Amino acid sequence: MADQDRPMPAAAPKTPVRRTSSSRKISRRLVVTSSAAVLAIYAVGYIRTKPAADRIAAAASQFQSSQSAAPSAATGQSTSVSVALTVPTVQSPASTVPVPTSPSPATTTDDSNGGGSTGDDGNSIVATNPTVASSPTSSNAAPTTVVTAPPAPTATPVAAASKYKDGTYTGTGTSRHGDISAQVLVKSGKIVSAQITACYTRYPCSRISDLPGEVISQQTTNVDMVSGATDSSEAYLQAVDNALQNAT
Amino acid sequence: MDGHTVPGRLPRSVIVEGPTFFQSAILMDTLVRIEVPSGTMEASGPTVARAFQWFQEVEEVCSRFEESSEVMELVRHPGVPQVVSPLLFEAVRFALRVAEASGGAFDPTVGHTLEQRGFNRNYRTGERVSTEIDTDRSVSYRDIHLDLDSRAITLREPLIIDLGAVAKGLAIDLAARELRPLGNFAINAGGDIYVGGSNLRGEPWRVGIRHPRRDGELLTSVQISDRAVCTSGDYERAVDGENHLVDPRTATSASAVCSVTVIAPTAMAADALGTAAFVLGLDAGVQFLRRQGAQGLLVSDSLVQRSTPGFRRYQVQ
Numbered sequence: 382m383a384d385q386d387r388p389m390p391a392a393a394p395k396t397p398v399r400r401t402s403s404s405r406k407i408s409r410r411l412v413v414t415s416s417a418a419v420l421a422i423y424a425v426g427y428i429r430t431k432p433a434a435d436r437i438a439a440a441a442s443q444f445q446s447s448q449s450a451a452p453s454a455a456t457g458q459s460t461s462v463s464v465a466l467t468v469p470t471v472q473s474p475a476s477t478v479p480v481p482t483s484p485s486p487a488t489t490t491d492d493s494n495g496g497g498s499t500g501d502d503g504n505s506i507v508a509t510n511p512t513v514a515s516s517p518t519s520s521n522a523a524p525t526t527v528v529t530a531p532p533a534p535t536a537t538p539v540a541a542a543s544k545y546k547d548g549t550y551t552g553t554g555t556s557r558h559g560d561i562s563a564q565v566l567v568k569s570g571k572i573v574s575a576q577i578t579a580c581y582t583r584y585p586c587s588r589i590s591d592l593p594g595e596v597i598s599q600q601t602t603n604v605d606m607v608s609g610a611t612d613s614s615e616a617y618l619q620a621v622d623n624a625l626q627n628a629t
Numbered sequence: 630m631d632g633h634t635v636p637g638r639l640p641r642s643v644i645v646e647g648p649t650f651f652q653s654a655i656l657m658d659t660l661v662r663i664e665v666p667s668g669t670m671e672a673s674g675p676t677v678a679r680a681f682q683w684f685q686e687v688e689e690v691c692s693r694f695e696e697s698s699e700v701m702e703l704v705r706h707p708g709v710p711q712v713v714s715p716l717l718f719e720a721v722r723f724a725l726r727v728a729e730a731s732g733g734a735f736d737p738t739v740g741h742t743l744e745q746r747g748f749n750r751n752y753r754t755g756e757r758v759s760t761e762i763d764t765d766r767s768v769s770y771r772d773i774h775l776d777l778d779s780r781a782i783t784l785r786e787p788l789i790i791d792l793g794a795v796a797k798g799l800a801i802d803l804a805a806r807e808l809r810p811l812g813n814f815a816i817n818a819g820g821d822i823y824v825g826g827s828n829l830r831g832e833p834w835r836v837g838i839r840h841p842r843r844d845g846e847l848l849t850s851v852q853i854s855d856r857a858v859c860t861s862g863d864y865e866r867a868v869d870g871e872n873h874l875v876d877p878r879t880a881t882s883a884s885a886v887c888s889v890t891v892i893a894p895t896a897m898a899a900d901a902l903g904t905a906a907f908v909l910g911l912d913a914g915v916q917f918l919r920r921q922g923a924q925g926l927l928v929s930d931s932l933v934q935r936s937t938p939g940f941r942r943y944q945v946q
Contacts (some may be wrong), residue, residue: 409725411726411730411892411898411902411922412895412898412902412919412921412922412923413892413894413922414723414726414891415723415802415895415897415898415901416894416895416896418719418720418722418723418799418897419799419802419803419806419897420806421715421719422715422716422719422799423803423806423807425715425716426715426716426803428683429686430678430679430680430682430683430686430807431679432682432691433675433678433679433681433682434675434676434678434679434682435675436678438671438674439673455802499823502788523879551670555653556656557655558655559653559654559655560653560654579652579674579678580656580854581652581653581681582654582655583654583656
């Protein structure tokens, strides 16, 4: 990694990059200028992001009220689903190799880890961490490394209603178009609500707005996907499945 | 997490530490992931939602692939001054300053060349975009005129503005500004990264830079806080052996450098300066970054590395 201390060779053939001292001053400020530009836009546009925050805040406060009912446990379903949202106040240790893609980049060379979940060699790759390891009781599948297969798609049939414990549960499902979070409310062993609480898919979640009703009427996630929105459907149903894992 | 990604596309730099609360979404044609160590839905969720919203705001204004975007509206009316939103104005203004400072190595008017080379697919719809403009004309950033007082932009020639190297960084920076009250957070938009505060262990974040030629290997890692790190490489989105970093001066893909990593206080600066450095080449690129006050690491086709002196301070051995 040789440092560059020599004078700069001629850069651009026609328009030299070497600047006069005055324009050099201007360009030196470029990095600073970028910060100023960001602040200027932010100041003007701050109001525009408020509705997004309000929606989430409403959803969050909603299940705060029913919080006591829910058991803890962040359960990464073993596949690439990560349950990022569980019960409020309980840390939700999403099991993760935060690398959003290839199984490998994290597992390499000088970072001597054996694939994600070890990550104990001091300060390098971390998949799990102390908080995760000692995290709340009922986590069934201990935080898993996330690099396995694509989300198991077709919803595992969830049988009769009575097997659910009452409470409010949340889960997240993943698709290649983004994540969807759902909050499931169980009363008297039945799913009475299964609403979408966060929709980060590239398509509007209105496309699958019928699905929560389907889940309630069928009492299962084994419902038909919305045609033309199968990925979003899967993500939603995964989210509900994940939520219901805490209810069994 | 693999479910998110389009096959064949790998991130260029990756955060190699574990989060607690995170959300991800596909925005601006890339997987955007926001992590908040020790975060919870109720404490962090609304702020994270606002941060995501910025990506949408920027995309609606700056996308070359959406006919309805403000920048494409601008492109349809060359020759007349048009008052634009602060967001678009600042983005174009910054792009022009980088163009000036790099002697045209970075040039936001490269848009039509990109379109012609096949980098014209809308990632949402899959449709190809094609804009009718006078193709014989050779245009440059000098054909864009800004009026600071009225916030008007005039295109002196028919041209397409490509804010690709600026817009994603800008969105990251706006999101970072939104997340700042949370203290500790990380934003990863397809390998363009901003990290705030510290990770779960209370240490600076550690970011791995992907090796440009060896799949799954890291070139190096850096430890940073309240900084952006962006890597430009020739290994993504190649079309017929060419990459999407086009040298505006010759209208061909820049070839001498295969990877540029820049660390800067903003992602907008890191991304744009890195794009310019890529085009300038190994030695001139490093010098350029240095003059701009940014830190960087460049790798040539033959895997020769050059870095600014300050870059090593961030490297993890």
